Amino acid sequence: MMFAGVIWSEIGQATLETLYMVGVSTLLAVILGLPLGVVLYLCAPGSLLENRWVYQAASVVVNIVRSVPFIILLIAIIPLTEWLVGTSIGVNAAIVPLVVGAAPFYARIAETSFREVDPGVIEAAQAMGASVWQVIFRVLLPESRPGLIAGATITAVTLISYSAMSGVIGGGGLGDLAVRYGYERFETNVMLITTAVMVVLVQVLQWLGDRAALYFARRSR
Template identity: 55%
Template sequence: MDMAIIPDLWQATLDTLRMVLVSTLFTILVGLPLGVLLVGTDRDGLFPMRVLHQVLGIIVNIGRSLPFIILLVAIMPITRFIVGTSIGTDAAIVPLTVAAIPFFGRVAETSLREVDSGIIEAAKSMGCTSWQIVRKVLIPEALPSIILGITITIISLLGYSAIAGAVGAGGLGDLAIRYGYERFETDVMIITVVLLVILVQGIQLLGNLIARKLTRR
């Protein structure tokens, strides 16, 4: 391998981490409330609203059914409006976030539904309001599972970021295509794959560690 590629590999790794971490932040900020609404507005939820629950469910299902590469291209005008361009690392954050929100919303919903109903009933008997139960009971009790859900989401975003590299988003995916595919430099392709595997393993181990510590509290 040409050692001159090392700075490009380092920059591509940083770009990938930036895309994934920023989009993860926005995903949590929107996806967690979405999960709360999906649980809370259900028929047996804390604030049942049948119509809203059905509308949210349809929106989430549509968002999850779209292949990422199609979504990436379809929302290019929106991406261009938000960040001023449809190419590059900043531009990739928009479709990554849009793709991850419905996914994480469902993950958060599943985590919140796993909370023991007896704990919720006990909070109600103590006079807690619905939103107090959400903040002080539901989310804290589901937090270890939510952390694991965030871990899964980050790993999915790593895969999406590699796909985004196909349309000039930057990062390891873009580097693998430009050098490994277009220039037939197989060693660069292998290195980018190894780096992605290391990132996935590291993120999974960290997520498991945090979830275990929260469970033991």
């Protein structure tokens, strides 16, 4: 019973660590990925600030990072992680590769959301003398808000699975717990419980994101 109590205590702590990693990583991924998505949209062929070289350079960087499997990315940027947080293990260390992997992912989602904005609305704003910055902040971002929120939800859900992989290198959270007990100690019940908790987290995050996106979609009508 004492052993079971310890396990449940560790599962609770690991769940909080996972929520912390996913929350901070999602926030930073949006903060970094949104401006990159704006650049991709504005500099794309036929867009407001068409610039082939900037668009291709940004697109190549985004595609390269997105194409690297996350487990390889975890190991490849260990020097960067150690430089930023002073260690390569633990919850805070896991946030670095999570953000590096998620920011380009969200940038593409943001670019796609911007492309779905009615061009007529943008043209009308320009016809009234709106500058590029005004188009971005008064038209592009408000009109694409539901898509951006949905994209943040997808990013957060993806980061849950990424955070589990960080457990392989001692990143903390549910993934680390599953490795230490489910894999190294052959505690199958712990593996099943951690998996079930992650499934619940995904369902809750997806539900909250869908509700938020629907709310802002209704407000924009």
